[in-house]
Amino acid sequence: MDALHLQNAFLRLTVAPQGASVISFESLRHGKPIFHPANPALFPMLPLANRVAGNAFHLHGKRIQLPDSPVDEHFFLHGDGWQKLWHVKQHEAESVTLSLRSQHPCGFHYLANLTYRLAGNRLLIRLELTHIGEKPMIYGLGLHPYFALEADSRVQFSASGYWPEGEQHLPLAWEGTFSPQTDFSRTKTPENEWLNVGYSGWSGRAVITHSDMNVCLRSPAACLMAFRIENQPFICLEPQTHPVNAHNMAGMPGLVMLETGQTTHLEMEIEVS
Numbered sequence: 001m002d003a004l005h006l007q008n009a010f011l012r013l014t015v016a017p018q019g020a021s022v023i024s025f026e027s028l029r030h031g032k033p034i035f036h037p038a039n040p041a042l043f044p045m046l047p048l049a050n051r052v053a054g055n056a057f058h059l060h061g062k063r064i065q066l067p068d069s070p071v072d073e074h075f076f077l078h079g080d081g082w083q084k085l086w087h088v089k090q091h092e093a094e095s096v097t098l099s100l101r102s103q104h105p106c107g108f109h110y111l112a113n114l115t116y117r118l119a120g121n122r123l124l125i126r127l128e129l130t131h132i133g134e135k136p137m138i139y140g141l142g143l144h145p146y147f148a149l150e151a152d153s154r155v156q157f158s159a160s161g162y163w164p165e166g167e168q169h170l171p172l173a174w175e176g177t178f179s180p181q182t183d184f185s186r187t188k189t190p191e192n193e194w195l196n197v198g199y200s201g202w203s204g205r206a207v208i209t210h211s212d213m214n215v216c217l218r219s220p221a222a223c224l225m226a227f228r229i230e231n232q233p234f235i236c237l238e239p240q241t242h243p244v245n246a247h248n249m250a251g252m253p254g255l256v257m258l259e260t261g262q263t264t265h266l267e268m269e270i271e272v273s
Helices: none
Strands: 004-007 011-016 021-027 042-045 056-059 062-065 087-091 095-103 109-119 122-131 137-139 142-148 154-156 161-163 195-200 205-209 214-218 223-228 234-240 256-258 263-272
Touching: 004 095, 004 109, 011 109, 122 137, 122 256, 142 214, 142 263, 205 234, 256 263
Parallel strands: none
Antiparallel strands: 004 011, 011 021, 021 042, 042 142, 056 062, 087 095, 095 109, 109 122, 122 263, 137 256, 142 234, 154 205, 161 195, 195 223, 205 214, 214 263, 223 234
């Protein structure tokens, strides 16, 4: 399907129905990209975010084996929403809503709606998921943007602690003391090194400062992932409702059990000035 274009006096956004993903996001006022033109530049994570150890967990007294992924041999990576073709439910000059219905033998059976809306110098995103299966199931959501970085770009956000990265990109035990690389409490240029860690107790606000443009991310999500690849001009700051591998943590933090017809959602706002 053709790309979907949104534009106002400040911003321009291009969305693809495949994966309900953003292809490009630009500031017209600054004449430059806000998202790095990755492929894609942003995608939704549902019905879970990131990875689950062993690609399985226990629920209802049974072992739940997660589906295979077409892009990862070990994990149902970021769920299936970013791999599927979404239906265009509504498309106007400054907003678009896409919908997806998905079902798996493991118990995921959901209807999702994802809305992108331009409001002045802000991009507003709302991801909503409704469980339509007969048996209750546990869900989590996330958004995965690739923010453009320049040589002098700086990043800042606060958090109470983080999970260092272990084998197969799964988290190690939570730590309350940051390493120099993982500490973004003061504005800094991110190190040109691999980084893939999750933060808890973050402030709900992250700022990326360029020489001539400021980008502010806001989300009420409980967790924030930071992802960086050496020598690549982007950083991913990913709001998630739950930590990586929450399915195998005590209490399944951040995940929600949905009965038939119940809904969960995640919102994110990006302001450009």
